[in-house]
Amino acid sequence: MNRNAPFDFARLLACCAVIILHVSAGYLYQYGSVPSYQWHFANAVDSAVRWCVPVFVLLSGALNVTSKNTHYSGFLTRRLTKLSLVIIFWSAAFFAYAGIFDANDMVTRLLAGQPYYHLYFLFLIGGLYLLTPAFASYTKAVGDRQAIITGLVCLIIAMAAWAITDRRMTAFTWFIPFIGYYLIGGPLSRKPLSLSIAVTGFVISYLVTVIGTWLLVEHFGPGAIGLYLYNYLSPSVIWMSICIFSIFVRLPVKSTSLLVSLSAVTLGVYVLHPMILETLQKWMPIVLPSMGAVKTITLLSVVTVVLTFALAFGAAHIPLLRKVFR
Structure with a gap:
């Protein structure tokens, strides 16, 4: 199978970025309770990796919304069979x-699309897989330029909806935004x-996220409004x-x-890392100053990052676990 090295690299960095995001996120809700410089450092780090989940979705679109995936039978059989196994295993x-x-409680969490x-x-x-053949057929019919325009319109609508609603999602709606x-x-x-x-745009959007979050949190506290610019559908994170x-x-x-x-x-690392992170967060204050x-x-x-990649790499070589780690 031919590999796309930039895609592999982007996937790897996005996975590391997710971990860094979750490590730093805890400090952000402690505004006013921790020293100012600590909060600002966490804000600077967290703002720098807010692209992680959108990049995963962009990568999935680049790999799946192609002319070879315009028919439902083959695509859904391959993708959804594996994904169903992954959801069942990791939910359990x-x-x-x-x-x-x-x-x-289990059923409620599953219906909400958040077992964890x-x-x-x-x-x-x-959800995106279910509509991939339709998206692929549309892109093939209208061309890349029109597909980008349509995608940007969808992002603008989602951005507006995300800003004015309570963002309550279910297992059946997470994909829509x-x-x-x-x-x-x-x-x-x-x-x-x-x-x-791209470089100039990234730097500007990063600065907007860092400074904007600081100003919003200072006025509204570390809640939904204060941390608005962190969400994956804010203008700065989209750009x-x-x-x-x-x-x-x-x-x-x-x-x-x-x-x-x-x-x-990276699939295994993504799903496994909270167990490793939370275990380290529990024991680190005990064994370290x-x-x-x-x-x-x-x-x-x-x-x-090191422990989770090592464990995922090892587990992926165990036949019974291979399909839920890669």
């Missing part, structure tokens, strides 16, 4: 991990923004995601066995 694993054994806080992404991707990203992934991978525009995806596509990355091997287990945000975020991020 996190129910056990969290001590959730009440049947009603990060597993919504599996339901999001599942992300349709725009999915539609533009393919066209944007074939004709990305120029490197100068940041488009820019960094364009940068990834243009990088002169060469495929190596290490890159392929690590990229192949108290540290500020700078050292804690740095150490936790590095150790969580």
